[in-house]
Amino acid sequence: MASISVRKDTGKLFLDFRFRNIRCREQTELKDSPANRKRAQNLLDRVQAEIMLGIFDYRATFPNSTNLQKLDATASVITSSAAQNPNMETFADLWFNENKVLWRKSYTNSVTNIIEGRIIPFFKGIPVDQITKQQVLAFRTHICKLKKKNGDLLSPTHVNRHMKLLRAILLEAADRFAFTSCYRGIKPLKVAKSDIKPFTIEEINLILDNCREDFREYFLIRFFTGMRTAEIDGLKWKYVDFANRRIHIRETLVKGEVTYTKNDASQREIHMSEPVYNAFLLMKLRTQKFEYVFVNRAGNPLDHNGVTKRVWYPLLRALQLAKRNPYQMRHTAATLWLVSGESPEWIANQMGHANTEMLFRVYSRYVPNLTRNDGSEANSLFSKILKSGNKDK
Structure with missing residues (x-):
């Protein structure tokens, strides 16, 4: 991906981008500072836009560049490229830079790894309008x-994540350059339902009674807040x-970075x-x-x-409980609230869900495991109805 970096020896900013399938680095005279980074980014954005439109003049933009000789040597091979649509690496780079302002840092890093490490190497040099459905399926394979x-092997979820990005890039290119995307009709891989295993009431007590003393409140709060x-x-x-006995969920901590919650409903x-x-x-x-x-x-976040x-896995082993990740404490909270008879709308709000759909789809089937209700109450009621009917005869 195109980027702004700083040279350690001079402290000056340089541009790092691709042009004609060649990686180019261009030094600036700007010292590293927020204001200068903004200036450099504006220049890089202009360069990227002109490359995509096929109007970028390298010599006019960087007249003293050492890359000119190398680029001139390849000019005869690509003299007709200006009339073509951009290749995958050029457009993927542009698409990334246009969309990264919407993403968290952790997601941006993930997207960077997939595009630079997987998508671009596979489709390198191919104009976006010439990529075929067969090539897309070959990439998935x-x-x-x-x-x-x-x-x-990579999980179906991980594979689908790659394909979702490729689909977004190709659909955007098709929309901009007026061609039919080859991705149409390709379905995602089937993903098995999440393995949700909420803890029973007995297991919760066993964990809280035997965990490290300095983690008892941590586990208790996770079990009972979700x-x-x-x-x-x-x-x-x-x-x-x-004062109001409320926990205000406003921020999250992801890989050491304080960021916004998963979505608006999570606020x-x-x-x-x-x-x-x-x-x-x-x-x-x-x-x-x-x-x-x-x-x-040290006073830093856990x-x-x-x-x-x-702490967690050793505790489960010591108690001879099935290995489950800590996220199951969140699932446990949902099932406990359902068992207690709380309003589904209220539970969904506590969990940070936009509506009750996930609540019923994911958690309701686990309630019988906690209540020991397996239809026996309904069976008893039905039997009483039939008995009363026979008496009337």
Whole structure:
């Protein structure tokens, strides 16, 4: 992807972009500063736009560039390229820069890895309007054969993530340059339903009675509020409202970066039950002097990966409970609220769902496991109805 970087030896900014399938770096005289980065970005945006439109004059923009000789050597090969639509690497780079302002940093990094590491190398040099459906399907087959660091193949969800980005790029190109996208009619891979295994009431008590003392309130609050991992990681004391017994979910912490919640519906107030309220009172005695509610010994926010590996999984092993990731505590909260008879709309609001659809689709089937209700109550009622009918005869 095109970018602005700084040279360590001079402290000056340089542009890094691709032109005619060649990676180009152009030095500026701008020292690294927010204002100069903005100037450099404006220049880079103009360069990228002109490249896409086929009107970029490298010599006029960078008259003293050392890249000119290298570019002149390739000119005879691509003299007709200006009349063609841009190739994949050029347009993908433009599409990325136009859309990255909408994304979180973590998602931007993920998209960068997929486009630079997978999409561009596979379709390099091919004009966007000449990419065929066969090539797109070949790309999917290629992705399906890739392996992660642990040797496992990429999951269908991961493969679909690659294909979703490719689809977005091709559809946007088709819309801009008036051709029919080859991606039409290609369906995503089937993804198995999420493995949701909420904890039973007995398991919750077993965990809270045997966990490390300094993590009891952490686990209790997760079990009884349904907060997402990034939400509890990013919970600050200023968002804990003791007077009204509310937890204000306003920020999340993702890979050390404070950012907006997952979506607008996630901006919410979670009601504190009595156990949760008391747990926060105990936490207040321990961490009130820090910005975040849950911190390590240095006063920094907890690293959920470290908690999972060094505290959570060892605890489950010691208690001989089935291995489940900490996110199952959120699922447990939803099922407990359903069992207690709370309004589905209220539960959806507490969970940060936009509506009750996910609540019924995902969680309702687990309620019998907690209530031990398997239709016996209805069977008893039906039997009574039939008996009363026979008496009337």
